[in-house]
Amino acid sequence: MKLILHSTIAFVAMVSICFGAPFKSTDKCGYSACNLGQPDKLNVHIVPHTHDDVGWLKTVDQYFYGARNDIQHAAVQYILDSVIPALVENPDRRFIYVEMAFFWRWWLEQTEDMKNTVKQLVNSGHLEFISGGWCMNDEGVTHYSSIIDQHSLGAEFLRDEFGECGRPKLGWQIDPFGHSREVASLFAQMGFDGLFFGRVDFQDYAIRNLTKTMEMIWKGSANLGEQSWLFTGILPRVYTAPSSFCFDYRCRDEPIKDDPRLHDYDVDQRVQAFIDAAHIQARSFTTNHIMMTMGSDFHYENANEWFKNLEKLIKHVNAKQANGSDVNLLYSTPTCYLYALNNANKTWTTKTDDFFPISYSEHGLWNGYFTSRPALKRYERHSNNILQVTKQLNAFSNITLRQAFFPLNEAMGVAQHHDAVSGTEKQHVADDYALRLSDGIDSALYVINQAYKKLLPKENRSPVVPNQFLCQLSNISECLPIEGQDIFTLTIWNPTIQPVQHIVHVPVTKYYTIRNPTGEIIFADVHQISQIIKNIPGRTSSAQLEISFQTSIPALGFNTYYFQAISEIEIEKTSSIEVTYNEACILQNQNLRIEFDDQGNLKNITNRRKNFTVSFSAQGFYWYTSFPGNNSGPEFQASGAYFFRPLTPTPLPVSNTRNITCTYSNVSQKASIVYNEWASQEIRLYDGANNVEMEWIVGPIPIDDNFGKEIIMRYDTDIQTDGLFYTDANGREIIERKRDYRPSWNYTVYESVSGNYYPIPSRVWIKDNQRQMTILTDRSEGGSSMHDGSVELMIHRRTLYDDSQGVGEPMNETAYGKGLVICGKHFLIIEPPENSALYHRPTAQQLYMSPISTYALPAVSYTDYSNNFRQTWSALTAQMPYNVHLLTLDQLTVKVFLIRIEHYFELHEDDTFSKPVQVDLQFFFDSVGKIMDLTELTLSANLPLNDMNRLIWRTANDESSYSKPTHSKASLTNTIVTLNPMQIKTFQVTLE
Template sequence: MYTMIYCAIAFTVFISLCLGAPLKSSDVCGYNACNLGESNKLNVHIVPHTHDDVGWLKTVDQYYYGARNDIQHAAVQYILDSVIQSLLENSDRRFIYVEIAFFWRWWMQQTEELQNTVRQLVNEGRLEFISGGWSMNDEGVTHYNSIIDQHSLGAEFLRNQFGECGRPKLGWQIDPFGHSRQVASLFAHMGFDGLFFGRVDPQDYAERYRTKTMEMIWKGSANLGEESWLFTGVIPRTYTPPDSFCFDMLCQDEPIKDDPQLHDYNVPERVQAFIKAAHDQATGFATNHIMMTMGSDFQYENANEWYKNLDKLIKYVNAQQANGSDVNIFYSTPTCYVYALNKLNRTWTTKTDDFFPISWNEHGLWTGYYTSRPALKRYERYSNNILQVTRQLNAFSNITLRHGIFPLSEAMGIAQHHDAISGTEKQHVANDYAQRLAQGIDSAIYVINEAYKKFLSKENQSLPVPTQFLCQFSNISECLPIEGQDSFTLTIWNPTIQPIEHIVRVPVTQKYSIRNPTGAIIPADLFPISESIKNIPGRTSTAQYELLFRTPLPALGFNTYYFEARTDVTMEKKSTTRVIHNEACTLQNQYLRVEFDTQGNLNKITNLDKNFSVSFSAQGFYWYAAFQGNNSRPEFQSSGAYLFRPFTPNPLPVSSSRNITCTYMDQVQIALIVYNNWVSQEMRIYDEARTIEIEWIVGPVPVEDNIGKEIIMRYDTDIQSNGIFYTDANGREVLERKRDYRPTWNYTVHENVSGNYYPVVSRIWIKDNQKQMTVLTDRSEGGSSIHDGSIELMIHRRLVYDDSLGAGEPMNETAYGKGLVIQGRHILVIEPPESSALYHRPAAQRLFMNPLNTYALPKLPYTNYSNSYRQTWSALAELLPYNIHLLTFDQWSSKVFLIRIEHYFELNEDETYSKPVQIDLQILFNTLGKIKDLIELTLGGNLPLNEMNRLVWKTNDNQSSYWKSTNSNLLQSIIVTLNPMEIKTFQVTLQ
């Protein structure tokens, strides 16, 4: 029922961009609606706003309807009701709105008459959408694919309902806990003219305020030049009003009492207090324009209370100009504020690094959330994988069921919220996020099945296509529907544009022969599932073994494998399986050798192909004792969902001893290292692989001693890293980090561990002149290099105190009555620096865009099955460039598609693959039809690129921002050139 309702709503609202011209609008919205102030005055741009968290202390539903006000008084539906009515009462009033997840829901409940009234407010610039994402996404732990998607989801709704006047022109990231250079670059490519946020490190803030550099040009990419530049401003007071000027029903400040007959008439005092607040704020800014945010969390439920007082404030403050005051105050928006600054035609300072990490106080670093709720972080990444595959299947099968994908798209948009994937929400809200993703996946499975009905069916065959299903607990070696079956099929879709060699692991309760799409029986290793996996709470499978085989997969296509139970010796591997317990052992394939001692210590990894080794003094699991305090002062700051503060800088090993078992098979060699009853890891090298896979299990983390524990995995090597390490930004570009250092301000160290932690969304590495060690992650984790030659990644947290930043409960996740168990994966790449990207870039892409397995129970002998169903298919008949990735392949209508392609190497990263590359887009559509026309769009997909006219800014180093675009909507060629790190977005129409 849930899925059916949401699909119906999606179908109603999300009419594809291509199906009609955007709504006509007046020419008084956007910059045309702006009051630019007066040149000889201090112009105060009053910005009424509300910050509506898409879940945090309450669920999305509870926040919208105003339920559970015992937790927090908040009701978004009444905020929007009230604001619209107040705007209609006075044409001078302005309001901005950000979170489309809420606005979309409210919009669907309004009458057509009120919708048209709201459209008029938007057309007149009185109601303005800022940022326009489904949520205000986090910037530290989000993946760029999901950031783009959630902004595109909101942008599509706004364009369809409001036309050009609904298109946001600015990013508004006022609440996230640190800010990414990559996000700035993405926003620039969405066509934004500026970005504002409220949280920076206090040391950074103080320096910027002192030097009047609160606003700057942020150079968002080291690869993409001026096109990635974005005007960026830091908002004072995060996003709240000046002291004593909050007029919301949630506030306690005095209203403006303007009847002179009253004994407590306060207009003169209020006016002078405001003029002082304006001058005080102006001391930190470089121009005669300042912006004052008038609003905060879930404010304006009674908008009349706000606006009635603001109307008076504007009237009486401006009246003082007759008495010599230079303060000019008026209703405005962030868009108009940026436009006013741009019109000053001045130069601005620049920034090339990012705003990570930031602190709350001297001992409270916002670095705990990099790892908080690791299960949810992984589930979000897994859900994105399913979302992208489902879009591809829908598009290539041409079943036009895009509305069936909307529930998962919407759940993913909500999950990007800065109190969702960040892990900083209450537990019941985290459960709600996970449930939404699960329901979205259920809806996607329907689309997947409809697509495979077309793909698998052979002509002139009337047999129904077997129902496909996901085994979502494969990560703990569980797939209940196939247990004990005499036969089943596994269909694997490869979502990349490259044919790949793929490792498949299937949990089984008996021996099977496996037939590939040609009918040939393929070799497989049968190996026992570890006790660590089998003992995970909640696992109900009786499978004792996994079948492992390596197989090629076609690009943008699928293979089906037929499993048939066998009782003969076909699957026996005794002759080729060797097991060693608690002895020194070596894993080795054609390219790598991994050496362990008798205690299970990793001693050395040798790259046989490049003839060098990395020696390890330690590799394993440690824990920091979480600081426990009452949070009354900085020195008593606790570790919590947001903050990471270790009690001491030296972590303890999880165990003083360990057991090692090495298993050798034809296609894989495994070292299983058990530390204790709650920590273990399996280190694997596969035949012909150039990377090492490390699969770890941590939990339940013991807290019976009432000590919170922050669990890390550490790799200590002989690499001479000299205090330098590298982390990725949102899965894309990589930034250099230097221990105890900030590039743009003098950093005073108060916490020498957490102050050096950075978000690791996909990779972290250290290197010297000869060797580089890169660790790839399967989800976002906090990471650092606290000592030379060392990489550490925080993989789990279980705390017993709260950090008093809002959640109101410890980060103490449980499941099945025990502490939460986390299973995860790292990929280790040992290469010379000059060739490392050739291996870690594609491996990182595969970790977030993995082939998708679906199973079926056809109840047919193989001969009948092969005669009835297609077993392999590919959308591509020829190879495409190795350094190109298909980011988005979405069908808008039967003949119109949205695609994004990207060059995923950086400049100078690889001698061959860091060069510009061409791609013929027709190759992607050969199975669908001939391309009729091609329109290049902005990254958000809501504007033809040649119609984007971004504001031009000048920097104090005599540079100027600009945007190069094509001269025509219709491209003359379907052969596209991409430069390193470039993403291009197209609307493709077929004949």
């Protein structure tokens, strides 16, 4: 099977999958391998490291091989080739490695002798894996599901190759452009003892530097208590060496010249300079230990150059102790530095908010990337959706093809990199990320087909199962394989554990009758596809019509719908469609009423169940003009891929006039509003829905005036907000924001707009005592509330200047010779604050775990199809709790599965669903077998929870961070587990 790559087979062959046979470690590693220095000295932990971007200016494979050095000289394979023998040469040396996407590529090419050498280095603590994810993931725009997956992928590889000595002890997020409280919580649940990163706001850094609060206990969750707390440290100089002490061939710093027989002997000057640097750094920290990162981007291609100079430095600095110096240098790792801090028995300050947004300078805020490359951001989210469905189908069909969809797993791991889904890479690299996801989806589709070959045929029947295919351009009403077909089927898989109401949109060139799973002909609307959709560059479909109908898909199961073409003569009017043009109109169902005036302005949304109204003074598209600076100083900072900086604080309307068309049918009512030839929206209300669907199309953004533009969708209401709004962290917990304010320091406003922009991976809301408006997004976007009652979300960007952060290109995406067109959705929920979570929590889960549709061309009559194939099926035989979500279901071997379940409500969000809940894990496996053994694991699934013993820390308030896991081993006779609000539990399940 061609889709199984050579590397995929190698990966599967090298791992044991479950906890039956890990590599046994025999020597000292981890904390037991640490040198804690001297108690009466300032101990400087020298940490040799390389930071290897998993794609940025070059693709991940170009970086690995050292290709395209005309763009950037970087070759990861040579770094590892050089470091390993250097570590063997001197047993004092230490080195850390972080990005498993690269290490795995290198590992596949090594001999058994080399692998054994590396294992010995890992076992003895000379080579240490830090963080251990497939990449160093972004924290602003990533979704928690994908963060967990990419760390689990790396953790599985390390566990199965290196055993306990390969298990990382801490997070290492030295390069991302802001840091999320949710990521800290996830890391704590993975069993990490600490986290170090390099980038914070320059104002925040200055205050922490003066007050010796560079290290703290970060309380990562408002719901989980001590189990989410994480010791966190901020690195000086981001992650580079002190000035003049970089010893890579890339650096211009002088080597240590320590032979007095030769000219240019400089030991005395260099030693004193280093001692001074150590004392200056120590002023910002509270113990007699400091960490100095010795390395940078793609360093150590010639490891000898670094190590030789470091050893000279260590030797000569430590020799000064005989003359009274208190500086003691030692090779170390972040793990050993963390352990030294823990042994210092200090108390630490705490932090409960996050590190967003962060400013590089007065006018350079790292928050343009919250929106940059919106198409890639959506494609990554869609790919995760397909990955989770593929895992489920593989598990329930018991076909054990986990290795076949490894390309999608790997592509998703690469895509989480902080220069990938963030949108801060060169264009050719963004294209490569998308290509990897596309190839990965192809591998997943093979597994989906094999699964349906098991699940679709009825018992005792063995028909030829038609091939399933995806129509991934359905968002532009294009599905070429079904065009002109007389018969096709649509099978929809629901990956959630609750039945879902799902609206189907099928682009067609003919009229069809549609039979549901019971054989009944169902009502459907047939609409003309809008001219705006037809005009999207690259659309090749000849479909003029779109069929829409409402479905109810069973939990963890599928429905199949059978389409058969009919002639126009045979068409019976199943729905009456009414249309108005440029008139005031009202959309209304059982729950909501939406009012527009004849100019296309949204005026009111009324919650009919609760009898209150939210009035809108404005709703629609605006743009900020991008600042066109030359980056020669902070005041000339341009807006680009990383930074968002508007030229003026007031956005301009995309158009002062608009046309509105309102359409009424059985399935939906909608208002189609056209602003101009490049901006339009369609506001839909479906029968029985509790939310408003806002679909928008933006692009090509015009730049004929030589100005870049940052397009926002703004919602201005009469809700009284008092400067407050609320945003999610990576799709999970909610954080309160206040305009022009930072909880951790006295904030000086330099940029009034971008200084208030935050990442919106999933949702944002505003509220007063009676009303809450929640907006859900289908991808990560930047957003804010720039005045009371208002929410704005940036949905597209096209800038003309590079922002001088390294990428070297403006954020100016094109396709088919024109500016890129983006189609997207927002969902509005209007409820009382005490009711809102009941609606926005499950809707958000269904957005990132949407039903996945596959089509097939069976070429048989409906009678034959229904006789031979199941048309509906569910893996669940019992109703599952409303506040529980199935996060992961992955078949590891024939009888061993990995399952993650979560309570996805927060404390105090809902009177009913914010309480602890019990769930029987056996319900998930009734269709596969009976649970015989159950082991609870850490979140990254690389350690039994019983074996997790995190370091104990104390706060300045005399609180302890120690939280011993409870309920870590379920008995064989009891598969019922309890989940508290926001708790995720991970289990390895063995069936009969």
